[in-house]
Amino acid sequence: MSNSVLSIEDLVVEPVSGGRPVVDGISISVERGEVLALIGASGSGKTTLALTALGHLRPGLRIRRGSVTLDGTEMLRAAPQTLRSLRGRTIAYIAQSAAAAFNPRLRLDAQVTEVSRVHNTRPYKEALQAAHRLYGRLDLPNPEVVGGRFPHQVSGGQLQRFMIAMGLQESPLLLVCDEPTSALDVTTQVEVLRALKQGIADNNTAALFVSHDLAVVSQIATKIAVLRAGRVIEFGTAREILDSPREAYTRELVAASKHMTIGSAGAGHIIAPSPSHAATPLLTVEKVVAGFGKVTDGAPAVTTLSDISLKLHKGEVVGVIGESGSGKSTLARVIAGLHPAAQGKIYMDGKNLADTVERRTVSERQRIQLVFQMADTALNQKHSVGRILGRVLKFFHGTSGRAREARVAELLKMVQLPPEYANRLPSQLSGGEKQRVNLARALAAEPEILICDEITSALDTIVAESIIQLVEDLSKKLRLGIIFISHDLATVSTLAQEVTVLRHGRIVESGPTQIVLSSPKDPYTQLLVSSVPQARPGWLEEAIATRNRLRHALETDVLTPVSVSEGSRSTLAVSS
């Protein structure tokens, strides 16, 4: 115990308004140089637990009992001055979204060195030099000058590394990392994970690593605590948890993390070969160019998509893969008629579609439906589920009265929800249930083409997997043509027969999923494939090696974008 940097004992945190405790009697400890991962789904209390290590509680919560001791100081009863002197120096915090955690109006140098300044540890000049050394070690470009930028002027991955630098500035004993890579693209995630792993190793810092992603955790953690509903249900070394999980929930987590790797796509999962391509495709996208701003000679001021072509047949799932800023959401909007293309054509059953939704017929609109990424914003919070679905039924099919009720129940059954959910409001549903309603809303139109735009990226692993299962069932049962857009290669690989890889608005590679993903030809696809996290040891090092090898092949420096426009685009995209 004497060696413990952090020790939490029998901690119970509950909402001020009463109700089930958020953290329910947890005891853990972190030794020097050890990385303890807290893994669990959203709502498992992992962030709340991690923040108590800093003596911080989010508004609306209170401590019922327990103790949190950091390097000999009882954090829950410490005076504000004591907490202040420990925070940033003895214990540092790395937040999930760097885009939100940096002050938009202050330069990065000022924010990174602020820790030294408020603790009065060294003169500004020395603090700045220390920061620049850290930038260099974290592989930030031009360490001497890059800190003069404002947060919006660097990319999402770079900003996350600045936050790691900010955390390491005063060489803390303990680093608390709250989902530090969850908001990042896979290729960026690899970069940030490497930086974090190195930062922790360099200083022999202990770390508390909060995540929902077992594959990510397995690369960095020495011990893992699995959290569920505010309790630690399983605890062990990283290897024990990964190789021989005891609890059913842990096994499910491990299975989900393995399912989500590409390697298993070919082996475990058999994807039906594409239906005959002789027939006229259900949907043809032909040489589409789209972007923003004034269109001159068919070229918009800012081009986000250029020369995009793809075909979709009945009963087929086409995956569109791309990272933030690749133009994949624009493609969805172009097909749905929400964003007119500057050039190119879209055909449905061989018939040319108008480029805006206003000029399409009702039946054309009914046949193409879009499922949005965020169910929270796509569903009207004030309408009941029954009303949300009923409106679509009335609009497209004129269904009303008893028939409508029956159809709503049928739709709910289709997305595996009980019929009584018709009376609920979206706020009374969980994230996964909301996404199911979101799907049902699109299905209510009885479409032939379904465009799914990142529908699983806001969900926990296990929930996401069940949604993907559902989409797969629906595509078979209803013989829908589905365009499945995602940044997550693993998801697409289990679902799609054909896949198209987008980068900077262009198609870099396309073809049958198994061929593209198992033997990618384009260096960027190779990079994407190697960046999908895997739970086996040594994956991170391999991914870094692949990345270094491919660096020269990728003509522009996408790995560390430095131009302002590139940077601000990625920063924006991170939050979307």
Place this chain on the structure above:
Amino acid sequence: MLSFILKRVLQTAVLLLAVSVLVFIGCQILPGDVAQVALGQFATEDNVRALRLELGLDRPAYVQYLSWLAGILQGDWGQSITTKTSVATMLSERLWNTGLLALVTTIIAVPLALILGLLMAVGAGRTWDRGASIVVLGLSATPEFLIGTLAVLLFAVQLRWLPAVAYLSPGAGISQTARALFLPVLTLVIVVTAQIARMTRAIIANLLTQPFVEMAFLKGVPTRRVVGVHALINAVGPLANVVALNIAYLVSGVVVVETIFAYPGLAGLMINAVQARDLPVVQACALIFCATYVLMILLADILAHVYDPRSTAQTAEVKV
């Protein structure tokens, strides 16, 4: 950034031109004939016609407008119909009085309101904040005439410390001016402080819920620095707008306060001129009031722009 400022200044110039047209039209459609009012009920037709000719009222409206505009641009605001003196002379004295009142009020009220608002935001939800919020909300809902009248009752009638009427004579010394200004300034400070403090509290309290503020606290940054640096720097834009609107109000909207204390300011001048159908004076006052609003908002916009690194990305990029 320079191009932004240039663009906004040009826009403002166009807007001011449009305002001048509106002011002119507004005065044209005021009921009653200027010459008739000026000469009284019993003037003969011939006299009225002669005066109309003298004032140039027989010319087409657009000619009148253009000559008025050309005059203003050369600093000639025309001649008052009732006093026969130049409008510019009448304005200059009143403008100075109003300016003094607005300046003194601003110097006292703005820092007071910002500090009050910051303190309320820091203690948001606590007893101190709730108490202060009720008082401030109450004060900002209380009409100025009530505050002014109560102030007169207390300081002038009961305590007899200060004069009830704020008459400024041109040669008055500092102490006399201060005594004259005290009650109107007090009234306006209360009104303006309440407004700005409420807005400041709302803006800062909202910023304090942002993740970057939590991050700053978790870095060990002391509260006063979190509020004074991290939150305040993000509040410059909205705060500048709130302050600008209040200053514009001090210049143009203080008719009630000027009337209560018989303070010789612009608003009072305008009221008298409207009653006398003294159109040149009415037009001049209206134009000054509008211009104050437009210019204050221009200033606030430029300030907000200068303080937002996202809008000045180009300059920052050069530095890197």
